Amino acid sequence: MKVSVLGAGAIGSMLGGLIKHRAPETEMLFIGRGAHGRAMHERGCVQLQGPWGRCDVPVAYSEDTAEIAGSDIVLVTMKSQDTQAALEQASMHWGRAIVVSIQNGINDGTLLRFVAPDRLVMGMTATNISVVEPGVVSLQLNGVTVVGPSRDRVNIDASRSAARLLTRSGLPVREHPNVLGVLYSKLTFNAVGYASCLSQSNFITEGLCDPAWRTHVGLPLVRECIATLRRARISLAKIPGRPGIHGLRNLMHLLGAPLIGSLIATVARRNYNRRAIVFSLQQDLVRGKPTEIDHVNGQVVRLAESLAGQAPFNSAVVDMVHELERQGAGAFFSREQVIGRFRRLGQAAEHRKKAEP
Ligand SMILES: NC(=O)c1ccc[n+]([C@@H]2O[C@H](COP(=O)([O-])OP(=O)(O)OC[C@H]3O[C@@H](n4cnc5c(N)ncnc54)[C@H](OP(=O)(O)O)[C@@H]3O)[C@@H](O)[C@H]2O)c1
Structure with missing residues (x-):
């Protein structure tokens, strides 16, 4: 079987590398770019780090998307904003391959312009993986990878094949009947994070546990x-082992309750003060790379607008991230600036509500 990874960065190199390691008969091709790609090309392998230690896995690497030809399965693992450009180059070569998206963001609309519905499988991963140096990827947090058929199930066979392939990585994989709900569950959690x-x-400690940040x-x-999701009739599906948006809301309410709230905050501070959740968006801002914000909070804004509504708080996150992108690597707001901006936004919304007839 030939498998190609289109956008072999953190996620693609780890999933593709583990599949090749555990099923060496797989013909594995990485399509990538940049320093990480060059390092894999020069060494002829990718180094995978994780609970197993380190292992060097030989992989074929190319920057020429034409080499995808003959693939049975293509894993699409670039950042959402790069999807359209990558598919414009690659799709003419993949024939009748099954195409599996493992990305944050809801990219099925873009992907369906290039892949027939019965061959497209949407998925997401709750792992945390990073390129620690060119040619080396590290599994920093294990978690489930979910794929599943679309609502009309025209791609049920493709979904089964994708799940079988990903299971060969040895990481936990689930096929889920409501994969869109799972994707939105991750998206909305990230939108708040x-x-x-x-x-x-x-x-956790400076956000959720801080009354001003939590409230405003x-x-x-x-x-x-x-x-917004309720109005769009999107039913969320929980990611096994991860909190969803409703869990987050309940936690915030509990944190605001007398006694129990301060008890939870004390425990959370003890556990998370030094062990922060590092969102990829923050890493991108530190490095001065374009972020996926238009595909996460921006997706909530688009959804609201498609229903003739608005999502001003998500809109503010999008605008503020773009402000930071324009300022360049390492630019951030102070916490007071963020809370102040959201407080004013909340007051304006209250004002509008009161003025309504
Ligand atoms: N990393 C995680 O822990 C994690 C966890 C859950 C979900 N995700 C999601 O998974 C997706 C992939 O994330 P990631 O962290 O693996 O990103 P990443 O490390 O940036 O990997 C994507 C790779 O694709 C390359 N690329 C982009 N366009 C390309 C093209 N046209 N041709 C060839 N290569 C191309 C990128 O190159 P450049 O760097 O030059 O752009 C980069 O090397 C994202 O949607 C992310 O949100 C990531």
């Missing part, structure tokens, strides 16, 4: 995400 990245704050930033975002 990304607000903490605006000030490089620890999401966290809760309005959570409420807006839940209300």
